[in-house]
Amino acid sequence: MDVVAIAKGDKLILRGLKFHGYHGVKPEERTLGQKFLVDVDAWLDLRQAGKSDCLSDTISYTDIYRIVEEIIEGPAQNLLESVAQRIASATFTKHPQISAIRVKVGKPHVTVPGSVDYLGIEILRYRSVDASN
Secondary structure, three states: OOHHHHOOOOEEEEEEEEEEEOOOOOHHHHHOOEEEEEEEEEEOOOHHHHHHOOHHHOOOHHHHHHHHHHHHOOOOOOOHHHHHHHHHHHHHHHOOOOOEEEEEEEEOOOOOOOOOOOEEEEEEEEOOOOOOO
């Protein structure tokens, strides 16, 4: 089922965030690191911000950017699934007005026998279902 069909309403969109990190299971990933690409969609009600034109009625993109940056550039994880889950959990913790979040994490420089833009994962989490994050 398409994400849009499941998570409805307004959302903040962050696309193409790029950071250097040391996530992965291969020794060279842990020592040399690599670039990671991250996309985030955060669903919340943006009506008040639309009416008031005040930053205090929404969430600054910079806040979410910093969460992603801290996790990607922080302690190494074996799996992208763990990286994405940490981003989702931290975002829910810091911003209780977010009802759902989609996090996509990609590795553009992978060793595969062909040409790819990136390989990665995408998770979708809901506050009501994932109360423990």
